[in-house]
Amino acid sequence: KKTDIQKVLSYVDKHYTDADAKYAGIAKGKNVFVIHLESFQQFSMNMKINGQEVTPNLNQIYNSDSTIAFDNFFNQVGQGKTSDAENMLETSTFGLPQGSLFATQGNDQTFQAMPAILKQTEGYSSAVFHGNNASFWNRSNVYKNMGYQYFFDASYYDTSGDKAMGYGLKDKLLFNDSIPYLERMQQPFYAKYITVTNHFPYSLDEQDKDPNFTTTNTDSDIVNGYFETNHYLDQSIGEFFDYLKKSGLYNKSIIVLYGDHYGISNSENKYLASVLGKNADDWNDNDNAQLQRVPFMINIPGWHGGGVNHTYGGEIDVMPTLLHLLGVDSKKYVMMGQDLLSGKSNQVVAFRDKNFVTPKYSYINETIYDNKTDQAITNPTKSVLKEIDAAKQQVKEQLSISDDINQKDLLRFYTPSGFKSVDASKYNYSNGLA
Ligand code: GP9
Ligand code: MN
Secondary structure, eight states: HHHHHHHHHHHHHHHHOOOOOTTTTTTOOEEEEEEETOOOOOGGGTEEEEEEEEOOOHHHHHHHHEEEEEESSEEETTHHHHHHHHHHHHHHHOOOOOHHHHHHTTTTTOOOOHHHHHHHHHOEEEEESSSSSTTGGGGGHHHHTOOEEEEEGGGGSSOGGGGTTEEEEOOOHHHHHHHHHHTTTTTTTTEEEEEOSOTTOOOOOOSSSSSSOOOOSSSSOOOOOOOOHHHHHHHHHHHHHHHHHHHHHHEEEEEEEESSOSSSSSGGGGHHHHTTTTOSSTTOHHHHHHBBOOOEEEOOOOOOOOEEOOOOGGGGGGHHHHHTTTTTTTSSOSSOOOOOSSSSOOOOOOTTTSEEOOEEEEEETEEEEEETTEEOOOOSSSHHHHOOOOOOOOHHHHHHHHHHHHHTTGGGGGOOOTTTOGGGGGGOOTTTTO
16 A cells, blocks of 8 residues: 555645746635536637627636636546536545545545645635535535635525426525525635536526527527536626625636536537537547637636646646645645646546546547548558657556546545545535524
């Protein structure tokens, strides 16, 4: 077991990327909002339908020079879906090859996660706001092991009648009804909001539809509904930003927004093709892979060095990127990802099934694709093969090291210097801020 963790630590050491001085610590001491955009994909950004923007508020954030936005950022979830995304963002390790880590191992897993690290290094308090029940994805147990101080789940809000649907409290109400709790939190805080309204099957109550927004007219109700719930989610973000600005919290905070995974499944993508200006007839596996892009943006009010960054990366890379922005020395933490702003990340994006995407090529179900032409390379040259083989090795190693850590609970055997193990019994989520 000692040798297992040694292997992990030498991997971590070899893959560590130093912060770029341009970004190191630019958000030090700020409150952090992490806004989880449920099932939200990158293609909706800046998209217009019938001349209207689907997500005008998110677009404004995306296009702002106070925002670092990524347009080659991929979701890397497996069967754990939302819970895998959360796990990657909080720990920079992957979900499991099968099932959900949260659900199967969350009760007594050893985590060295964002809330505990930020508490211990910079004195942050922490909370999750979510309109579903605490037991979904076993969150209440996992969050305690991650060191979350508060979890404001469905029981903290009025979810009666038409205030909730599908997976819980509607997003506009989640943001609005969380304010009394948020305002009592000690600053600086790390606050995560998990939205739910933009979740399959993408239906909205009539009164939640914007009469000024008309969606697509494809043969798929899923696709047409998707843009409507995208638009609702976007409005909820707009309302929350209005509140942040009015309350003065905005200038003391940074806001991280990310999409957790696809909303439109591969089988439905042919209906999406026409909306994206593509041909459904020659749709291939690489088209599906390229659609695994989701937003990742960091809005830093008062700072103006932003723009759209084209670095390839994924959810596994958020934690190292964020820690450096917050001025936290991250070298001693066990992370499978790399700082996307370091300029030194390897840009090989692993999917949970070992397929992968790089800036030049994609490797999907044993086929190599050229990203310039989107066509399969049937007779790869020696040099292409060499590049692909090297990337294949990297992906295999990254996933297997991550699985070793999680399946064997290896962090039991390693405590970063100065880090105090989380004591889950300290947390009780039923009494809020009392
Ligand atoms: C429910 C939500 C949905 O609480 O987070 O999870 P998903 O179905 O997307 O994994
Ligand atoms: Mn989800």
